[in-house]
Amino acid sequence: MTVLFWDIDGTLITTRRAGMYAWNDSVQELTGRQFDLKVQVRTAGLTDYQIAVKTFELLGVAPDPALVERLVRRYEELLPASLPRKAGYVLPNVREILEQLRDRSDVRSYLLTGNTRGGARAKLTHFGLIEYFPDGAFAEDAGARSAIAARALQLARRTAPVADDRVFVIGDTPHDIECAGAIGARTIAVATGGYTLEELRAYDPWRAFEELPAAGEFVALIDGSSRGAQPHAGRCVST
Numbered sequence: 001m002t003v004l005f006w007d008i009d010g011t012l013i014t015t016r017r018a019g020m021y022a023w024n025d026s027v028q029e030l031t032g033r034q035f036d037l038k039v040q041v042r043t044a045g046l047t048d049y050q051i052a053v054k055t056f057e058l059l060g061v062a063p064d065p066a067l068v069e070r071l072v073r074r075y076e077e078l079l080p081a082s083l084p085r086k087a088g089y090v091l092p093n094v095r096e097i098l099e100q101l102r103d104r105s106d107v108r109s110y111l112l113t114g115n116t117r118g119g120a121r122a123k124l125t126h127f128g129l130i131e132y133f134p135d136g137a138f139a140e141d142a143g144a145r146s147a148i149a150a151r152a153l154q155l156a157r158r159t160a161p162v163a164d165d166r167v168f169v170i171g172d173t174p175h176d177i178e179c180a181g182a183i184g185a186r187t188i189a190v191a192t193g194g195y196t197l198e199e200l201r202a203y204d205p206w207r208a209f210e211e212l213p214a215a216g217e218f219v220a221l222i223d224g225s226s227r228g229a230q231p232h233a234g235r236c237v238s239t
């Protein structure tokens with residue numbers, strides 16, 4: 001079985017940060033304070049729970065786990081109405097690749113994301129991609145991002161035997177590359193998010209592209225990968 005673990009933001013889609021409306025409104029409801037996620041938090045690489053902790057810290061509010069949970073839940077509720085407020089889109093070749101892989105019984109796609117399950121569902125429903133992802137691993141608490149990658153691999157292995165050299169992470173940040181290394185996966189890095197090709201290459205991904213290649217090329221890449229290089233030993237950090 002070949003397993004593909006897909007990041008969401010900057011890899012499958014860009015929301016153009018439309019989620020910040022839902023976030024800021026949730027913060028205001030819970031704390032009575034004005035908050036601007038865009039200005040106040042550098043969110044790249046942080047999970048939604050980690051962003052929640054950071055938000056409360058910046059407001060001088062103790063990030064009690066129950067309060068963090070309430071913020072994340074309210075954000076999930078407000079997110080669907082928030083997404084149409086910016087002209088986000090599905091990134092190049094994504095839909096064609098997922099469509100081509102849909103009928104392959106030997107390839108499974110899962111989400112591997114710092115979004116919560118509800119946040120991921122809202123985004124992929126909005127962009128019409130939810131049907132391609134029956135399951136995945138999501139942020140469930142403020143713990144390390146590497147734990148999400150480990151859960152993703154467990155999930156895939158519960159479903160079918162997974163060959164060690166046939167696990168891929170597709171992502172747009174150094175965090176995706178490092179997390180892939182932590183579970184022995186190969187990263188297909190794409191510069192469609194917040195990082196340039198040069199910046200991504202510095203982290204030694206298995207492959208790196210300006211954008212995802214055309215569907216035929218992508219499928220040939222994963223099908224031919226067993227002749228390729230071994231994944232590099234990486235370390236997962238969550239800075």
Ligand SMILES: [Mg+2]
Nearest residue numbers: 007009010172
């Ligand atoms: Mg991303």
